[in-house]
Amino acid sequence: MSTHEITDLQEQVAHLTKTVDELSDIVARQENELARINARLVRLMEREAGREVDEGGTVPLADQKPPHW
Numbered sequence: 001m002s003t004h005e006i007t008d009l010q011e012q013v014a015h016l017t018k019t020v021d022e023l024s025d026i027v028a029r030q031e032n033e034l035a036r037i038n039a040r041l042v043r044l045m046e047r048e049a050g051r052e053v054d055e056g057g058t059v060p061l062a063d064q065k066p067p068h069w
Helices: 005-054
Strands: none
Touching: none
């Protein structure tokens, strides 16, 4: 293998390493964002279930099993 080929391979590895690091950062940010969104969704669902009960509803729909169960 020539020095030029080795240099080319080293450049490719460096580029791929940088790309993997960038993608890892993106995935980590998305994981945090999804966790925040899921927590917010749970709070909203609980709040809405409480409203349904307060308005004289029976069991909130979120707690009912679908008819096919």
